[in-house]
Amino acid sequence: MEEKKAQELFKKYAAGNCTDEEKVLLESWYLLHSQNSNLSDVSAEERLEDKQLILDALDHAYAPVTRNVSWLKYAGMAAASIALILIGFGLYTYTIKENQETRPLVLAKTDVSPGxxxxxxxxxxxxxxxxxxxxxxxxxxxxxxxxxxxxxxxxxxxxxxxxxxxxxxxxxxxxxxxxxxxxxxxxxxxxxxxxxxxxxxxxxxxxxxxxxxxxxxxxxxxxxxxxxxxxxxxxxxxxxxxxxxxxxxxxxxxxxxxxxxxxxxxxxxxxxxxxxxxxxxxxxxxxxxxxxxxEIISWKNGYFKFNEDIKSIMNKIARWYDLDVVYKPGVDLNQTFSGEVSKSRNVSVLLKVMELTGNVNFKIEGRRIIVMP
Structure with a gap:
């Protein structure tokens, strides 16, 4: 996805108008491009400040509308979101709030909750x-x-x-x-x-x-x-x-x-x-x-960080979501994926990001994931 397209989606995202698929598309854009960012000049304090900006923006973007807030304020938050991407925080950490309660993002009719x-x-x-x-x-x-x-x-x-x-x-x-x-x-x-x-x-x-x-x-x-x-x-x-x-x-x-x-x-x-x-x-x-x-201790810290072949990734997914994995003929087991996804998301979110960043497709049947070319 081109950066211009990403910025347009950020505007929709900050205004609360993104579809679930567009949110995942933004995640995949981050996965593909965040590692190319130059983070050497960014201090830890600056990263924490920008992280808080995105958390505040998300709280406002998905809270019930009870007061009049200008779009310019959301636009400023969108700019903060773009800055956040450039310093290595993924959009996978976003929280959807409805009636002040957190609910998981679901991208499939059949889905599996995390461990x-x-x-x-x-x-x-x-x-x-x-x-x-x-x-x-x-x-x-x-x-x-x-x-x-x-x-x-x-x-x-x-x-x-x-x-x-x-x-x-x-x-x-x-x-x-x-x-x-x-x-x-x-x-x-x-x-x-x-x-x-x-x-x-x-x-x-x-x-x-x-x-x-x-x-x-x-x-x-x-x-x-x-x-x-x-x-x-x-x-x-x-x-x-x-x-x-x-x-x-x-x-x-x-x-x-x-x-x-x-x-x-x-x-x-x-x-x-x-x-x-x-x-x-x-x-x-x-x-x-x-x-x-x-990457090694990401599991302990609450997220998946991948830079490996699909079979190694699916082993981790199977263990955390308590699932069986079946590979259809033609799946390239040597293709690799790089990126980060929160372990608190339903499995459909993680699979959708992988579909958008590689030559693979998934189908969830009960507690089984079918991997298809």
């Missing part, structure tokens, strides 16, 4: 607790369990031993946070699990994961922290890193954001520096430098 806070905790004594969907995480304390807001979690395990292994797991369409007894923070993505002891004792802190998790490990030089996952062990003293170890992915990917880690397979070990990613395949470890850290 949310869902997890099950299984204690070492066999008790199973369905954790509250109204909470986003739990805190492991010396003598009790609690939600992040301090609410006590009732259990029948009154005297847990230090070695007792507990497991928290998320379903498809679920995510949850855990703060372990030593202060280490763990975020679990959809279809993931974390096995951990009630408290850490001895000479090491050891946990095991499946799926994907982001760690902020509390520093303790005397007691290294180890994460076991799908044929590898990651050893750290105190650092931030992400591990993706899903069974339907080709490699176990460990990405370091801060500090240092040692990744060990069955045959070899590698040390990582910040910005590096270790990929474990068939017990061989390869290192990739200067990975996009924002």
């Amino acid at each position: 949310g806070n869902k997890a099950v905790l299984k204690l070492a004594n066999g008790q199973t607790i369905n954790l509250s969907n109204d909470q986003n995480g739990i805190i492991i304390k010396a003598t009790e369990l609690a939600y992040n807001d301090g609410t006590h979690i009732q259990t029948n395990d009154t005297h847990p031993t230090a070695s007792a292994q507990n497991t928290i797991s998320t379903p498809a369409g679920g995510q949850y946070q855990v703060i372990l007894q030593d202060g280490t923070k763990v975020w679990l993505n959809a279809e993931s699990s974390l096995s951990y002891p009630s408290s850490f004792a001895g000479q090491e802190r050891k946990v095991e994961i499946t799926g994907e998790a982001y760690f902020e490990v509390a520093h303790n030089k005397a007691m290294p922290f180890k994460v076991v996952s799908k044929g590898q062990t990651v050893e750290v003293l105190g650092t931030h890193f992400n591990i993706m170890a899903y069974n339907n992915e080709n490699a176990v990917k460990t990405t370091l954001l801060e500090g240092s880690v040692k990744v060990t397979g069955r045959r070899t070990s590698k040390l990582l520096s910040p910005g590096q990613q270790a990929q474990l395949t068939d017990q061989h470890i390869t290192i990739t430098n200067h990975v996009d850290l924002e």
Whole structure:
């Protein structure tokens, strides 16, 4: 879409006259062009100011009309919107307000809502607790369990031993946070699990994961922290890193954001520096430098950031929306997509953006997505 056409649509958008399809078209224009913008001279403070401008503009554009506001005011907001695009904030963050209540944008008759806070905790004594969907995480304390807001979690395990292994797991369409007894923070993505002891004792802190998790490990030089996952062990003293170890992915990917880690397979070990990613395949470890850290942890921060092939993207979509994916003959599985979309949107919004930016089409049937050429 040419920039002139985009500006015309911005005017309609600010006046509240865009159709759903035109809103998605603006999203796709952003996805195609935002990465070409020169952001090096824009400060963080300026970005925050411009972000607030667009949020204010959207609140006005979609609020019930109860007072007379000139179009020139909306035009000024449209200009702010254009400036916002140029500094890297996507229109996918817009909020539609009706009667002061937020409702999701729906672009298909058949649609699927996004995932949310869902997890099950299984204690070492066999008790199973369905954790509250109204909470986003739990805190492991010396003598009790609690939600992040301090609410006590009732259990029948009154005297847990230090070695007792507990497991928290998320379903498809679920995510949850855990703060372990030593202060280490763990975020679990959809279809993931974390096995951990009630408290850490001895000479090491050891946990095991499946799926994907982001760690902020509390520093303790005397007691290294180890994460076991799908044929590898990651050893750290105190650092931030992400591990993706899903069974339907080709490699176990460990990405370091801060500090240092040692990744060990069955045959070899590698040390990582910040910005590096270790990929474990068939017990061989390869290192990739200067990975996009924002893309790696976008799932934790509430959005999808893509720069990969369609099959990798659809794996993420399937996990977050709890869907099955079927590929029709003729789909180019090697084509790649780049862009950002909020995880809070219905799946139709994300699929529409991909249709507008690539040679692919989608059909939603119940809880199944059909990918067509």
